[in-house]
Amino acid sequence: MALVGGAVRDALLGALPTDAAPPDLDVVVEGADAGALAAALGLPFLVHAAFGNATVTLPDGRHADLVRARRERYPVPGGNPVPAPGTLTDDLRRRDFGLNALALVARPDGPPTLLDEVGGLEDLRARTLRPLHPHSLHEDASRLIRAARLAGRLDLSAHPELLRQVPDALNMAAQTPRLHAELRLLLHEPRPGRAARRLEHWGAGALLPAGAVERLEALDALQNAGQPVPAQAYAAALLSAAPQPAALAERLGLGEKPAALLARALSDAPAAPGSPEAALRALLRPDAYPVLTGRDVVALGVPPGPAVGAALAHLAALRRAGTVRSREEERAALSAYLHGDAPGGSSSPT
Known part of the structure; x- marks a missing residue:
């Protein structure tokens, strides 16, 4: 049994803010039934029978996902991978970037040991995002958005191999539905504009509407000045840059709230100082003023x-x-x- 993924990465980077909630955990189980292991822990759990995985609710409210070690292949680039049972090494090698492929392996007779099968520790030292396979972004273009999210949040750089694969990701973007889910997650980053600017720097700005990067960065600046900006406001700013906002909202599965927020910001209705509407109005209508109420x-x-x-x-x-x-x-x-x-x-x- 091994702790893998973001929890290991962030612990080694010392990247978790002191006021942030501890992250959920990803645990890989090798040669054991995840459901049986979850039941043996004596904690609330939910079994995902179709995948052979289980989610345990920890006493502090966090979740631990217990997943069977597996390997994956992509019969169709951009489609869902086909899993097969595998070893812990297989599971680490199927991952997106080297610094996400580190594992803390539990030992029955001593302290856990750090397992690095792919050079992830060196990537951590260099603070670089390196794809693990030469066709990684061709198989799953959403990894490019994920890379930008991580780079913006953790101040990471793009490895030359990642930059080499950017054109492949752009060519496959339209065939990768998961890319939309990653864009939604980007809007929930602490500073979405920073992540969007990474895409621009990497030559992948075409994944966002023209002008979106600057609008997201403007909202970042408000946050840096101490004004909270919710994810819905970032979503509305993204929609405001799109030629067809309703179509983009539907593709990304944003729901109705961002579009409604955008409509209020563009209207002449009064907006309370410090509200999301006021922030968007200052961004989208710099000539606007607080109208009489x-x-x-x-x-x-x-x-x-x-x-x-x-x-x-x-x-x-x-x-x-x-x-x-x-x-x-x-x-x-x-x-x-x-x-x-x-x-x-x-x-x-x-």
């Missing part, structure tokens, strides 16, 4: 009730016509409206 209208002398709605409708019409372009101009227009000398013969409500 119903509370502002009442403070300027309009009695509460239908008259407030009429005044707001009047201001919205002036915005659409381009007659007002600032909060000050809205105040002046509202004053004219209230005194019966608004443009177009409008008169104040009674």
